[in-house]
Amino acid sequence: MATVLPPPSKRQRTLIAEKAHEQQDVDTIPSDLGSVRVHFYDQSTGKPTGAPVAIPVADATVKNLELLLNTLQGNDATERVPYRFSFGADGRIVDIVHDIYRALLKPGLKTTEDTISLQYTPQAIFRVRAVSRCSASIPGHGEAILTASFSPSSSSRLVTGSGDNTARIFDTDTGTPLYTLKGHTSWVLVASWSPDDSTIATGSMDNTVRLWDPKTGQPLGQQPLKGHTKWVNSIAWEPYHLRQSPTSSRLASSSKDATVRVWDTVSKRTDLVLSGHKSSVSCVRWGGTGTIYTASHDKTIKVWDSTQGTLISTLAAHAHWVNHLALSTDLVLRTAYHDHTTAVPSTDAERTAKARQRYQAAVTINGRVSERLVTASDDFTIYLWDPSSTLKPVARLLGHQKQVNHVTFSPDGLLIASASFDNAVKLWSARDGAFIATLRGHVGPVYMACFSPDARLLVSCSKDTTLKVWDVRGGKLREDLPGHRDEVFAVDWSPDGAMVGSGGKDRAVRVWRH
Numbered sequence: 106m107a108t109v110l111p112p113p114s115k116r117q118r119t120l121i122a123e124k125a126h127e128q129q130d131v132d133t134i135p136s137d138l139g140s141v142r143v144h145f146y147d148q149s150t151g152k153p154t155g156a157p158v159a160i161p162v163a164d165a166t167v168k169n170l171e172l173l174l175n176t177l178q179g180n181d182a183t184e185r186v187p188y189r190f191s192f193g194a195d196g197r198i199v200d201i202v203h204d205i206y207r208a209l210l211k212p213g214l215k216t217t218e219d220t221i222s223l224q225y226t227p228q229a230i231f232r233v234r235a236v237s238r239c240s241a242s243i244p245g246h247g248e249a250i251l252t253a254s255f256s257p258s259s260s261s262r263l264v265t266g267s268g269d270n271t272a273r274i275f276d277t278d279t280g281t282p283l284y285t286l287k288g289h290t291s292w293v294l295v296a297s298w299s300p301d302d303s304t305i306a307t308g309s310m311d312n313t314v315r316l317w318d319p320k321t322g323q324p325l326g327q328q329p330l331k332g333h334t335k336w337v338n339s340i341a342w343e344p345y346h347l348r349q350s351p352t353s354s355r356l357a358s359s360s361k362d363a364t365v366r367v368w369d370t371v372s373k374r375t376d377l378v379l380s381g382h383k384s385s386v387s388c389v390r391w392g393g394t395g396t397i398y399t400a401s402h403d404k405t406i407k408v409w410d411s412t413q414g415t416l417i418s419t420l421a422a423h424a425h426w427v428n429h430l431a432l433s434t435d436l437v438l439r440t441a442y443h444d445h446t447t448a449v450p451s452t453d454a455e456r457t458a459k460a461r462q463r464y465q466a467a468v469t470i471n472g473r474v475s476e477r478l479v480t481a482s483d484d485f486t487i488y489l490w491d492p493s494s495t496l497k498p499v500a501r502l503l504g505h506q507k508q509v510n511h512v513t514f515s516p517d518g519l520l521i522a523s524a525s526f527d528n529a530v531k532l533w534s535a536r537d538g539a540f541i542a543t544l545r546g547h548v549g550p551v552y553m554a555c556f557s558p559d560a561r562l563l564v565s566c567s568k569d570t571t572l573k574v575w576d577v578r579g580g581k582l583r584e585d586l587p588g589h590r591d592e593v594f595a596v597d598w599s600p601d602g603a604m605v606g607s608g609g610k611d612r613a614v615r616v617w618r619h
Contacts, residue, residue, distance in 0.1 A: 109166070110157060125313075132203065134162060134206045134207075135174075135359045136160040137272065138210070138217055139217055140160060140161050141161065141217045141219075141221060142219070142221065143157065143159075143165070143220070143221050144158075144175055144221070144290070146219055146224050146225070148225060148470065149226070151351070153232075154177055155177040160173070160205075161258070162206055162210065162584065165204055165206065166203065167202070168468060169189060169203070169282070170190055171187060179431075187226075187227070188226065189226050189228055189430075189519070190223045190225050191223070192223055192224070193196070195226060198324075198534070199214065199370075199591075201477060202578075207291045212487070226519070228478055228491055228517065228559070230493060231445045231601035232617040233558055234602075235258065235562055235583045235584050235619065236574060236584065236617040236618050236619055237574075237617075239616070240280065240588070240616050241277065241280030241616040242280075242289075242588070242613050242614070243280055243281065243613060244613050246608075246613075247267030247269035247612065248269040248292075248612060249267065249594065249609060249611075249612060250265050250268075250594060250614060251266050251294055251335075251594055252266040252293070252294065252594075252595050253265045253296075253595040253607065254296055254297060254298060254597050255606060256298055256319070257302055257440040257600055258443045258449075259599075260277060260300040260449070260602075260603040262274060263275045263606045264296045264319070265295040265297060265606075265608050266292075266293030266307055268291055268294070269309075270287075270288070270290060270291055270292065270293065271286060271287050271293065272285075272286040272296050272317070273285050273614075274286070274305070275606075280616060283321070284319075286305070286322060286439070288315050288329065289308035289309040290312050291309050291334040293309050294336065294337060294338065295337065295339055295340050298344050298439075299356075300344065300345040300439060300440065301442075302319070302443070303319075304317065304325065306356055306358075307340075308336075308338070308358055309336065312331070312336055312360070312362075313331055313333070314330040314333075314356075315330070315380075316330070316338065316373075318505055320361075324465050325370075328577075330375075331361050331378065333358065333361075333461070334362040335360055335361035336359075336360065336361045338360060339359045339386070339387065339396070340357070340358050341352065341357045342356045343357075343411070343439070343494060345389055345439070345457065345460040346464055347393070347602075350542055351456075351457075353369070353370075353371055354371070355368060355370065357369050357379075357422045359386035359387070359389035360386060361386075362417035363380070363383060363384055365380075365382075365386055365389055365397065367411065369553065376414075377414035379397065379399065381407055382405070382407065383401070384402040385427075386401045386402075386405040387401060387428055388400040388460075390430055390431070391438070392476050393440075393468060394476060394493075395411050395412060396409065396411060396417065397411050398432070398492075399540070400427035401426075404423045404424065404426065405427070406419065406421075406427060419496075422482075423480065423484055423486065424482070424487050425484035427480050427482050428483060428508070428509065429481045429510065429511050430478055430512070431478065431512050431513045432477070432478050432514065433477040434467050434468055434476055435513070435514060435516045436467075436558065437464050437467045437516075438464065439600070442460045442463070442465065443600065445558065445601060445602070453526050474493065475494070476493060477490060477499070477535065479512045481509035483509075485503075485507060485525075487501075487502035487509055487512055488502070489501075489502065489521070489535070497536070498539055500538025502521070502523070502531075502533050503524040504540055505523065505531065506529075507525055507527040508526045508602075509524070510525060510551070510553070511551075512522040512524075512527060515556045515577070519536070520533065520534065520535055521559070522554045523540075523554070524552060524554040524565055526552070528547045528548060528550060529543050529551065530544040530563070530565050530575065532544065532577065532580065542580035544565070544580060547567040547573060548569045549567045550568045551567045551568075552566055553566050557598050557602055558602045559602060561578065562574055562575065563575045563578070564605050566594070566595070566596040567592075567593060568593075570590065570593060574605075575610055586617060589607065589611035591609055591611040592610040593609035593610075594609045594610065595607065603618060604616055604617065605617040605618075
């Protein structure tokens, strides 16, 4: 009797259908369309680069446009910079993903008679490789790990906060615990490095903030920063380029007691108390222009002046708790003068200048300083804001079926990723809030998502015990990373792109690398 093959599984059927769909979608560019005139413009300044150039439509692919632009700029083969191209008209922005024919000519947005003005933005010059294996599983914590954060200067140091009332610093190169930061009397909910890598701040359910020296693991000062009457939810450091002097630094902490306190880390005293929210302040961010942004369970986002402590504006649109907020400049504010070259300026003035220059490059769009923020809520929605120009939301991002727990901007400021309790991660355009893709694969609520420093990959952690690495451009799963034995609450991608650190309910820190 002949062996009967079993019917294809659901995954096999999906792959076959996708392959057939891709084969149908192979769209050859007609060879009889002639040429099209293209004029390049720098998106950050709005200035043109060179004169309009005629290109055969059949050759107007992203790769060839990149080559042409590098030639116009006089870059030789060793200095070539990768670019992303877009076309804007009538308030609508179209990304050139493959070629000009499919993006503009075929939909009828432009014809071969027109001169097409393309805006370009440089992509990250370095490429981060997807993490694919667990290089270390480090025990030590006695309870669930609630927060994890890499040092801004390198991937060799990771700090975690836990329900065992301690924070720990780990050496990720050797996979060993370095220091245990003891002092809190309740869960450590948040741990954050200062931008210059000199201090760690931890916030706890014991209502205090403590400062630590990451080189010795010792507390800075005899007493914690006391003032909050309920637990501390979030911590934000003052951007490095805004510091009054190299030795002075401030940080803001938000609390369940509905206030935000700004602390002087040298004198260990409260500088300002920002009171105005009516309920728990879930998240705080310190912007590079000197404004502090706070999100609260009273359904509002407030913008504060960090020097006077006065309220600038209130952003109201959400219908439920605001769980999280993120700034388009988060990565450059977190890393200050540390970049992928790992070269650190020698003097304080040079460090401040480099931090300011990196911030200006990240925040300037079409010649205008635009620090945008995105907020996530229990009302299933996400709002995109540009508080410097309008108090109304730029866009309302709809699509999640349950509470949205976490949002983050890509390092280049062009994409937003959102993680939700509906088991999905979604990608959105940070320009206009347009939906791009849903990343499906998790089978439990997704707690957090984090972009790689080159903005080409995204890692997410979930209640289903796995981490997943996604290819941002294709919207496909790149790597599935099982290994944790219980829910994964915290994940962070090191600013140099070398490692991913994660922690959760199984009390072990896992370090992932390529």
